Amino acid sequence: MIHIEQETYDCPVEALANLLGKKWIATIICTIKNEKKRFGELEKELDGCTRKMLTQQLDLLMKQEIVLNQKEVNGNSIESHYYLSEKGLTLLPLVEEMIAWGSNNLKCDKSGRY
Template sequence: MYNIDSIMYGCPVEALSNILGKKWVAQIIWSIQDKSIRFGELQRRLDGCSKKMLTQQLEMLIENNIIINDKKTINNIVESTYYLSEAGILLLPIMSKMIKWSNDNLACGR
């Protein structure tokens, strides 16, 4: 069983689809695929995503071991950067294949 946001899923595909289908999640993962990024920079990349929504989605991705939050304290200031975990990196080829399949097969992509 897979527990995502207090909902139990018996199917791993359904559980992953639930995660990737949440608003902003795919864009968050795609935005940090190649480097670590600070919260403010990530929010600027996601035009229209509120601070509250970004925080909620990042927390859910951290909880599911897709993103890592690296916090460092420098002169009493907490600097927080986000990057993909090993599991998150393994999602990138899957997402690339999903993009290709969607472009090739979905009517809305034509």
């Protein structure tokens, strides 16, 4: 049994498809694939994603141990950086294959959206 949020899955493929199919999840993974990002940086790069949605999706990814949050004290403030865990890094080839397959096989509009 696999548990993601309130859902329970018997099939790992269905569980992963449900996770990656959630709005902004794949985009967040791709955005932090090469470097750590602060929340504000993610907010700017994910145009159209609300603060609440970004927080919820990052929480979900952290619960699944796909994304980690590193906090650093910098003077009187705390800086928080998000990045892919080792587990998250192993997911990248699959996400990149999905992007390649979608680009080659699905019709999308001029904005690049499917």
